[in-house]
Structures are given as C-alpha cells and as structure tokens.
Amino acid sequence: MRAKGRGTVLVAASSLALASSLALASCGGDSTAEDGRVEITVWHTESTPTTVEALDEIIADYEAANPGVTVSQESVGWGDLQVKFQAALAAGDLPEITQVEPMFVRTLYSQDLLVPLDGVVDSLGDDYLPELRDMFALPDGHDYGVVHAWGTDSVVYRADLYANAPGAGTPEDLETWDDSVEQWQAVSEANDDAYGLMLAGDAAHNVNEETYLWLGSNGGRLFDDDGHVTIDTQEMREVLEYWVELRDSGALSPAWSSQTYADSLSALALGEAATIFSFGRATYTFEDQAPDLVPGEDIKVTANRPVGPSGDEWITQLDAEPWVVFKDSPDADAASDFLEFFFERQNYLRWIGSVPTQLLPVRASLFDDPEYQALPEVRNWGFWIDQQRQMLETGRAYPLMVTRPSDLELPYLSDLYGSEILVDMVMEVVEGGKDIDEAMSDAQARADELLSPLYAD
Incomplete structure (x- = not known):
C-alpha cells in the first residue's frame, strides 16, 4: 500500500496490449514442477519486516496443511515493480498472485489476463466491507480482485x-x-x-x-x-x-x-x-x-x-490494493485456495497486525475483535483508524x-x-x-x- 513515495507506474494499458500476445502462452508455465508439486509465487509491495515475517508464518502453516504445495513470497518495491512486471509479461513468467493498484484491475481484465476470484470473495461473505468488494465486481458478474488491506489519506x-x-x-x-x-x-x-x-x-x-x-x-x-x-x-x-x-x-x-x-x-x-x-x-x-x-x-x-x-x-x-491471480497459470486454482487461507481470521490477523495503522482490515468484524483491539498501535492510534473508517463510509474516498x-x-x-x-x-x-x-x-x-x-x- 501507499506510504511508499513511489514514482513509477506498474504497467500501462498500451504496454499490455503490445506484450500480452507474448506473455500468456505459458503464463507461469514453470510453476508446476515435473513431480507434480504445486509452486505458488506471491508478489506484494509490503516491505515492512514484520509484514514479511507474518506472511512467512502464513505460508508455513499453509504448506504444512497442503503437502506438495510450495509458496514463495517476494516483496517488490513500487519503484521496481513496473520493470519486473513488464519483464515477466515478456517472458511469460508471471507470478500466480500479485498486488496491483485498483486502476490496473480493469487494464489487466481488458486484456483477458485475470481469473475470477469469486470463491475468495464468497469465503469472506458479508464480513467483506462492501465499499471494497464493489470496486472489483465487474460487469460479467465475477470478482477479479480482492483487497488485501486498505487505508485513506x-x-x-x-x-x-x-x-x-x-x-x-x-x-x-x-x-x-x-x-x-x-x-x-x-x-x-x-x-x-x-x-x-x-x-x-x-x-x-x-x-x-x-x-x-x-x-x-x-x-x-x-x-x-x-x-x-x-x-x-x-x-x-x-x-x-x-x-x-x-x-x-x-x-x-x-x-x-x-x-x-x-x-x-x-x-x-x-x-x-x-x-x-x-x-x-x-x-x-x-x-x-x-x-x-x-x-x-x-x-x-x-x-x-x-x-x-x-x-x-x-x-x-482510498488505498485499497487488491490481490489478483493470472488466468493462464497452471496453479491458478491453488493460488485462489491460498488466498482463501490467507483471509481466514487468525492468518489475516497476523497480516494486518504487522502494521495495524496502515493495513486496515477488509473484514468488518476484526475492528471489534479483542485481539485486534489489544494491539499496541491500535490502542495508541485508534483515533486515526476510526477516522479512516469514517472517511470510507462517507463514500468520498476514491482510488488513485x-x-x-x-x-x-x-x-x-x-x-x-x-x-x-x-x-x-x-x-x-x-x-x-x-x-x-x-x-x-x-x-x-x-x-x-x-x-x-x-x-x-
């Protein structure tokens, strides 16, 4: 999410139009190992060490519950993500999962690059803040992005x-x-x-x-x-x-x-x-x-x-970067399953608890969760979190x-x-x-x- 001071764009629609014919003949084609193991690569822009550590813990628990699946994460600075993403497009070697700015979901969707994430959204149910869900529910009736956390300026x-x-x-x-x-x-x-x-x-x-x-x-x-x-x-x-x-x-x-x-x-x-x-x-x-x-x-x-x-x-x-999953990855189903696991209460609490004043939960129930309320940052800066929630509810917080x-x-x-x-x-x-x-x-x-x-x- 923002608080980044970044200065470059992820990828432009025109760049995608030029690259897509090259990119997805075997998008992530090397993900599934010859022995049948599933390998999921996750790119995100959260560089805070505690956040990286939290995702490591989530990954370890997921791998333990899913023998044969390996998940690797990579924290990519926003200043580097454009170059890295374009190179991955050209090579046909995109990650299974990445975060993007909200405006890029339509760009990627227009190039038929994304898989619907209806199962992930449905797993959140009515607990998913509607202001966030509605952003990526596209006209074909499917959801193509799931916000990992959010905040307002x-x-x-x-x-x-x-x-x-x-x-x-x-x-x-x-x-x-x-x-x-x-x-x-x-x-x-x-x-x-x-x-x-x-x-x-x-x-x-x-x-x-x-x-x-x-x-x-x-x-x-x-x-x-x-x-x-x-x-x-x-x-x-x-x-x-x-x-x-x-x-x-x-x-x-x-x-x-x-x-x-x-x-x-x-x-x-x-x-x-x-x-x-x-x-x-x-x-x-x-x-x-x-x-x-x-x-x-x-x-x-x-x-x-x-x-x-x-x-x-x-x-x-409104800073509300979604996870997206790429359509032609052979491990797209496993990637969606990992995201469902990521959003389970205890796992997700690890993630947002790593930087709680920045990574506000997409699950409404967590704001009143005693474990969340007990976090030192929430106790000290709860007034700022409350104010951001009020701003979201006004309907006047718009993405970049x-x-x-x-x-x-x-x-x-x-x-x-x-x-x-x-x-x-x-x-x-x-x-x-x-x-x-x-x-x-x-x-x-x-x-x-x-x-x-x-x-x-």
Missing part, C-alpha cells in the same frame, strides 16, 4: 505548532482553499522553523496524487462522461492557481518539490511542517523520530480537505486517479498516470513559472495524443 497536523498561531484555527476548521492559504500562512509566520504545509513533490506518484485529489475537491474530473481525458478546464486552472498561491504566500514549504514521501513524514515529526497529507504508516516515523509527541494531542488527524471554488465537497484517496467512481471502469487510467503529463504540467507552472493556460493546453494535447487511440469509440 488523512490531513495530519501538529497541534502544538498550530497553538503558536492563536486565532488561525486548525485544519479541522478549514472549508475553502482561501481559508487554507490564510491559515497555513499564519502558521508559517508563527513558527520560526516550520511551514504550514509540506507536500512530497520529489516523486511523480505524489504529484499525481495531489493533482487528482485537489481537482476532485474542486468539482473537476480527469475524464468526461464519454471517458475522454479532460485537463484544459476551469477546475484544473483553479488547481494550478491554488498551488501557485500556496507557494507565493509562504504557506507551502519551498522545499516541497525535493521532498520524498518519507521526507514529508519526517518534516512533521521534526517540527519542520505543521501539516502533511499521509496514510497510517506515518505513525512509525513519528514514534521513531519524535517519541515525546503524544498521539491524539500533539499529533492529530482530520478528514476534511479544503474545497475549491468550483467544488461542493472534498475527496480523499479516480475523481468519480465511474472512472475506475476505464482501462487506461494507468496510461495517464504513467505518462507523467499531469506531473510535468504542475512542475512547469509551480516550479518553472510557465503560463497556466499554455501548460494546460500542452498537457491536454499530449493526453489526447496518448489516449485517443484507446477510446472505445
């Missing part, structure tokens, strides 16, 4: 730094972009060494994130009702104007464009920024780098992003690059994301001083050229 702030700017309020009070510029500027002026807001601009991924979230919180869209890309709009113009105003007012740290995601977490922990946007894994940075700060008192979270002048309500990001729920149906979201067209536009304007109208027009032309061949019509 929150506004995280240092209450102690805000206290130095009496009268400025806190992020919980913010309603509009104008309010936020005024507040964050006041906080910057009240703290000698801290800025009101820090963004992570070093990675293209994070710039894509802020662009689509601010656009969606301004009533804008990345795609119109016909599924055509739409960048050169008043709503996008206002996003860029807002970004420039944050920069010029001193509300935004001038270091933002060189900051990784991890840097932004440290900036809040070390008192260099009063506000960031973050997922729950940040708690480990705070505990490590600022152990004297009190969760819920010095460090607080709120859901509400400020709303732009053309918007009516904010949106935030989705400004309306229907956008998730488009198989070429990954192309726009991976092209870095939006990133270039933002950087040219905010860091390079390019005229906003010119930057939007150029970005629109580039996006039209890229995506027009992929439109259904």
